[in-house]
Amino acid sequence: xxxxTTPTGPLETLADELEAVSPxxxxxxxxxxxxxxxxxxxxxxxxxxxxxxxxxxxxxxGREASQALIALDAADLAGIGxxxxxxxxxxxxxxxxxxxxxxxxxxxxxxxxxxxxxxPRADELGIAADAVAxxxxxxxxxxxxxxxxxxxxxxxxxxxxxxxEAWATAVERIAFGSRRALDVASRLPDxxxxxxxxxxxxxALAARVAPRVPAHALGAQVAGALGRxx
Numbered sequence: 001x002x003x004x005t006t007p008t009g010p011l012e013t014l015a016d017e018l019e020a021v022s023p024x025x026x027x028x029x030x031x032x033x034x035x036x037x038x039x040x041x042x043x044x045x046x047x048x049x050x051x052x053x054x055x056x057x058x059x060x061x062g063r064e065a066s067q068a069l070i071a072l073d074a075a076d077l078a079g080i081g082x083x084x085x086x087x088x089x090x091x092x093x094x095x096x097x098x099x100x101x102x103x104x105x106x107x108x109x110x111x112x113x114x115x116x117x118x119x120p121r122a123d124e125l126g127i128a129a130d131a132v133a134x135x136x137x138x139x140x141x142x143x144x145x146x147x148x149x150x151x152x153x154x155x156x157x158x159x160x161x162x163x164x165e166a167w168a169t170a171v172e173r174i175a176f177g178s179r180r181a182l183d184v185a186s187r188l189p190d191x192x193x194x195x196x197x198x199x200x201x202x203x204a205l206a207a208r209v210a211p212r213v214p215a216h217a218l219g220a221q222v223a224g225a226l227g228r229x230x
Contacts, residue, residue, distance in 0.1 A: 036073075040074050058093055072111070088107065088114060088125055090129075091129035099146075099149075101149075102132055105149045113158075116157040120160065127162065128165070131161075132148065134168065135171065148185040159190070167203050170207040
């Protein structure tokens, strides 16, 4: 019987539980436990193990978020830390309440941002997750939601939750219109000279005028124009 009081015990127990349904993923869990066991502080390992279990519960074994989670190394985990790891897991669960698929792709994409410098704050993850969840609640399994969930997770590597929130509003007004412009949900219309607040304002403006200006590149045009302003 596994001893769950050891740092890697919970991961090994989860691997045993999943052996019958997903032996390949169970094997990767055991490899992860062996790889991380000696290099991760006990408290962080406990949080990590709990997150792996929570993600497997919400999406199933071996989906995007859980695969990305077990691909992290000890240095990644040390940089992310307990608080941000918990926030990431909670964000995925928020989205999964409306779309498991969107939660999986957002979770996998957002882990890239959690390894960036500077890392997003825990509350930024929550704001972004709420924005994705709201789209999923209103539009279900529409492919646009999945595209946006992936792109929103990726955007957190460089932008804050307020930008993702404003972008979600623009996506709803532009991408779900009669023209169904997919590009606006797949790639953040960014500009390097804009602060988060300025980019969020540009996206909000694009959302307000979108019904009257049927251009899917509107967000990028507004961001670019503002970025070139003195």
